[in-house]
Amino acid sequence: MKARTRWDVVCTVEDLVPDSGIAVWTKDGPVAVFYLPHRLPALFAVSHTDPFSGSNVLARGITGDVGGEPVVASPLYKQHFSLRSGVCLEDDGVQVRTYPVLLDGDRILLELPVSADQMDTQAA
Known part of the structure; x- marks a missing residue:
């Protein structure tokens, strides 16, 4: 059975900083949204x-870019994480969760899982 998801607005285009990330809070926890205007897709x-x-x-x-792979380097220990797959380039046994991201007009949406509690609330 496929997990249920929904698209939630997390920020606007005006909130984004080129070649950088912003932190947004979601029902799934904190998420980093990156805008890389020189790439297609530009949002991760x-x-x-x-x-x-x-x-x-x-x-x-x-x-940055490591061998054609868009990455973010952690500011603490400097590991590189693929913005496409979430895999750590220095230790492929470690990865961060990735989220589908969509531009809708000036709104940025993320596809997020819907918990059982949220499904019960939506059904009521």
Whole structure:
């Protein structure tokens, strides 16, 4: 059975900073949204939590390109995470969660899981 999801507005285009990330709070936890205007697609979203430190810092990481792969380097221990897959380039056994992201007019939407509690609330 496929997990239920929904698209939630998390910010607007005006909130984005070119070649950088911003942190947004979602029902799934903190998420880092990155805007890389020189790439297609230009928007990426990954968990804001650095799996090596447990700190919410990835939106503050440095974006770049490693062998054609768009990445963010954690500001703490400098591991690179693929913005497409979430896999750590230095340790492929570690990864951060990625989220589908969509531009709708000037709104940025993320596809987020719907918990059982949220399904019960929506059905009521």
